[in-house]
Amino acid sequence: MIFSIVVQAAPYSCQSAETALRFARSLLEKGHSLHRVFFYGDGIHTGSALASPPQDEINIPADWNTLAAEHDLDLVVCIAAAVRRGVLDTNEAGRYGKSGSNLAEGFELSGLGQLADAIAQSDRVITFGA
Amino acid sequence: MPDKKKVLIINRRAPYGRSNARDSLDVALTCGVFEMPISILFADDGVFQLIGNHQAGDIGQKNLSANLAALPMYDIDQLFVCTESLNTHGLTFDSLEHSATQLDQTAIQQLIQDHDVVLTF
Amino acid sequence: MALHTLNQPPGNIECLKRCLSALSEGDALLLIEDGVLASLPAYAAHYDQIKVNISLYALQADLAARGLNDLKDNRFIVVDDGGFVDLACEHDKVVSWY
Numbered sequence: 192m193i194f195s196i197v198v199q200a201a202p203y204s205c206q207s208a209e210t211a212l213r214f215a216r217s218l219l220e221k222g223h224s225l226h227r228v229f230f231y232g233d234g235i236h237t238g239s240a241l242a243s244p245p246q247d248e249i250n251i252p253a254d255w256n257t258l259a260a261e262h263d264l265d266l267v268v269c270i271a272a273a274v275r276r277g278v279l280d281t282n283e284a285g286r287y288g289k290s291g292s293n294l295a296e297g298f299e300l301s302g303l304g305q306l307a308d309a310i311a312q313s314d315r316v317i318t319f320g321a
Numbered sequence: 322m323p324d325k326k327k328v329l330i331i332n333r334r335a336p337y338g339r340s341n342a343r344d345s346l347d348v349a350l351t352c353g354v355f356e357m358p359i360s361i362l363f364a365d366d367g368v369f370q371l372i373g374n375h376q377a378g379d380i381g382q383k384n385l386s387a388n389l390a391a392l393p394m395y396d397i398d399q400l401f402v403c404t405e406s407l408n409t410h411g412l413t414f415d416s417l418e419h420s421a422t423q424l425d426q427t428a429i430q431q432l433i434q435d436h437d438v439v440l441t442f
Numbered sequence: 443m444a445l446h447t448l449n450q451p452p453g454n455i456e457c458l459k460r461c462l463s464a465l466s467e468g469d470a471l472l473l474i475e476d477g478v479l480a481s482l483p484a485y486a487a488h489y490d491q492i493k494v495n496i497s498l499y500a501l502q503a504d505l506a507a508r509g510l511n512d513l514k515d516n517r518f519i520v521v522d523d524g525g526f527v528d529l530a531c532e533h534d535k536v537v538s539w540y
């Protein structure tokens with residue numbers, strides 16, 4: 192079965208961010224496919240490369256990146272939500288004249304059209320909200 | 322491209338205090354651009370999105386009510402409001418700026434059944 | 443048939459009520475995160491009012507994390523993360539209440 196996941200919860204603020212990651216792992220372990228993970232609202236903070244949790248805590252951005260590398264996942268961070276909140280890739284950093292970019296490896300910025308596409312292409316769309 | 326999925330957006334949050342109302346509107350408009358059939362249900366605190374006379378400038382936000390008025394231009398005209406939620410808040414149907422079909426709990430169950438994908442905000 | 447998930451504690455009673463009122467015949471409710479607090483027998487009356495046949499589940503890791511394994515109402519079936527995925531597959535859509 193083809194899943195897509197929508198994450199609206201900020202990492203470390205809301206447990207939903209961790210539940211989403213566990214759900215993604217479980218569905219992949221069961222042999223299902225994950226068409227896309229769409230990070231929206233405060234969920235976009237998941238795509239920050241600057242997140243530096245203590246070493247004995249889960250590293251949510253890094254864990255998503257690892258899972259994405261293992262399963263060739265499409266991790267899309269909503270560009271409008273992200274740029275507002277200060278998660279930028281090199282293109283956006285250049286466009287807005289910022290000194291650095293901070294979108295984590297394995298994630299890409301894109302528009303809400305990617306969510307519409309995920310809805311069209313997936314058997315199940317599941318939201319993890321806050 | 323598979324058959325177009327019928328999408329139901331459920332709005333349960335009041336406008337302005339959190340970004341949910343704006344986020345959901347942006348999703349609705351995007352799905353509208355992609356010509357996906359969209360319905361929107363306003364329930365609980367979300368019914369406050371439907372009343373008029375929003376003046377959000379002083380809180381530094383854009384007028385959500387004005388944006389809601391744009392939905393018909395995207396062929397989004399399936400708007401629903403939970404009757405029980407209106408009653409809870411002491412709002413009358415006539416006090417709503419944006420017209421929406423009133424639904425009771427049974428009708429809301431049916432609405433969920435009738436859609437392929439449900440997004441909650 | 444839909445799978446409904448609820449992640450809000452009973453302190454957010456409006457969310458629980460909204461979720462329960464949206465359940466149709468054959469739907470399933472899975473309590474996750476703080477939502478598992480609503481599996482305590484103290485909240486039984488809310489489930490007794492449901493007029494349709496539904497299935498009730500609670501997520502194992504969230505029950506265990508909160509010390510609720512032995513406190514939950516027995517009508518809740520405990521599922522692990524894989525069970526969550528299975529429930530999502532068995533129902534034709536997932537509605538998240540939060």
